[in-house]
Amino acid sequence: MLMDRTDLSAVQRPINTAHGLPNAHYTDPHIYDEERAALLMSDWSGLAVASDVPEPGDAQPLTFLGIPLLLIRDTSGAVRVFHNICRHRGMILVDAPRKIEGAIRCPYHSWCYSTSGRLVSTPHVGGPGQNTADGIDRALLGLIEVRSHIWMDVVWINLDGDAPAFEIANADLLARWAEFDKPLYHGGADSRFQLTVQCNWKLAVENYCESYHLPWVHPGLNSYSRLEDHYHIEAPGAFSGQGTVVYRQLTGEDGTTFPDFEGLAPKWDTAAEYITAYPNVLLGVHRDHTFAIILVPQGPSETVENIHLYYSRPDTDAHLRARNTEQWKLVFEEDIFVVEGMQRGRHTPAFDGGRFSPAMDGPTHLFHDWVAGRMARHRAKPHAAE
Structure with missing residues (x-):
C-alpha cells in the first residue's frame, strides 16, 4: 500500500509564491526514510x-x-x-x-x-x-x-552507486573553488569538534545557506561582516550559499596571522564563501583557512555536526588555531537555538511550510526546490509504487 505522500507542488513554485517543505519532511519517520533513499543514498553525501x-x-x-x-x-x-x-x-x-x-x-x-x-x-x-x-x-x-x-579532504560516498561521477555531479563547484584544490592540512585535535542538535538535518542546511539572520543571531560576526556585505551563491540542483566581501583575518597578540594559501586571486584578500554542497556538506573557504561541516542525520529530529578546520601549512601556530576553533564554535553554537526552535515549530499543523523572502532567501529556496525535485524523481520510480 502506498504511504501517504506529501504534496510538494507549492515548493517548486517561483520564490515569491513558493511554500517551504511540509512539516512531515522534518518530523515523520516514513518521510525521513523516503528522503534517506531519495536524497542521501542516491547522491554524493x-x-x-x-x-x-x-x-x-x-x-x-x-x-x-x-x-x-x-x-x-x-x-x-x-x-x-x-x-x-x-x-x-x-x-x-x-x-x-x-x-x-x-x-x-x-x-x-x-x-x-x-x-x-x-x-x-x-x-x-x-x-x-x-x-x-x-x-x-x-x-x-x-x-x-x-x-x-575525496575532495576538500571530505570523504564523499554514493551508497546506491548510481550517481554520476563526482567530478561531473559537482563540476560547477569544483570550478568555482579550483584555487582551493591544493593540499589542505587538518589542524589536528584542536581543530575538530562535534555538535549534536535536536533538529532535522535539512534545517541546518537551510540556516547555513542564508545571511538574512546575521544581525540577530550573529551580532559579533555582523559587527564587521554586515548583512549588506553579503551576496548569494546559487547553482540550481547542485549547491547554494552565501559569500561576503569583508573577511577579517584572526590576528594574534603579536600580530601574527595564518599563512595564506598560495595562488589565490586578489578577491580573496577580503572575501570568503560559505556553500552547502547538496545534500549534507557545509563548506567555508577563506584566504588562510577552510572548514568542512558534515551533517550526519540521526533520525527525523536529531543531527550530529562534525566540524573540521584546515590550513595551508602543517605548522600553524597552535594557540591561534585554538582561538580560531573557539571562534567558529561560538558562531555555530549561536545557530542551535534557531534550528531547534524551527524543529519544534514543525509540530504545529498551523504551519504551512512558510514563505521565502525573494530578496534574502534565494539560496534556501533553491535547496527546498532541489529536495522537492529529487523526491519527485524518486517517487516516479517503479519501486516507489509497490
Whole structure:
C-alpha cells in the first residue's frame, strides 16, 4: 500500500509564491526514510574526512543512515569505504577505531581481509584443517566497497552507486573553488569538534545557506561582516550559499596571522564563501583557512555536526588555531537555538511550510526546490509504487 505522500507542488513554485517543505519532511519517520533513499543514498553525501585515517592501516568504524561502514586507509595509502561486515555471517568487523596490523580479522570465525578488501583467509571453512571449500570463492567474497571520492579532504560516498561521477555531479563547484584544490592540512585535535542538535538535518542546511539572520543571531560576526556585505551563491540542483566581501583575518597578540594559501586571486584578500554542497556538506573557504561541516542525520529530529578546520601549512601556530576553533564554535553554537526552535515549530499543523523572502532567501529556496525535485524523481520510480 502506498504511504501517504506529501504534496510538494507549492515548493517548486517561483520564490515569491513558493511554500517551504511540509512539516512531515522534518518530523515523520516514513518521510525521513523516503528522503534517506531519495536524497542521501542516491547522491554524493559527506561521510567523514580523510584526516580521520591519516596513516596506512588506520581504520574508523562509522554508522551513516543506520548503515555500518568502515573508513580505512589501505597499505598503499588510498582511503576506502567498505560495508563493515564479514561476508560469511554479517558480523561487524571493526567495532572501535584502531590500526590494522596485517589483516582485518572477523572476530567470529576469523575470516581475514586485506586493507584493500580482498578475502585472504577462510580458516577451517571446509572442515578442521581445510581452509577452502566448494562454493567459497575468495575472489568473489571480498569486502563490499562503497563508491567514494575525496575532495576538500571530505570523504564523499554514493551508497546506491548510481550517481554520476563526482567530478561531473559537482563540476560547477569544483570550478568555482579550483584555487582551493591544493593540499589542505587538518589542524589536528584542536581543530575538530562535534555538535549534536535536536533538529532535522535539512534545517541546518537551510540556516547555513542564508545571511538574512546575521544581525540577530550573529551580532559579533555582523559587527564587521554586515548583512549588506553579503551576496548569494546559487547553482540550481547542485549547491547554494552565501559569500561576503569583508573577511577579517584572526590576528594574534603579536600580530601574527595564518599563512595564506598560495595562488589565490586578489578577491580573496577580503572575501570568503560559505556553500552547502547538496545534500549534507557545509563548506567555508577563506584566504588562510577552510572548514568542512558534515551533517550526519540521526533520525527525523536529531543531527550530529562534525566540524573540521584546515590550513595551508602543517605548522600553524597552535594557540591561534585554538582561538580560531573557539571562534567558529561560538558562531555555530549561536545557530542551535534557531534550528531547534524551527524543529519544534514543525509540530504545529498551523504551519504551512512558510514563505521565502525573494530578496534574502534565494539560496534556501533553491535547496527546498532541489529536495522537492529529487523526491519527485524518486517517487516516479517503479519501486516507489509497490
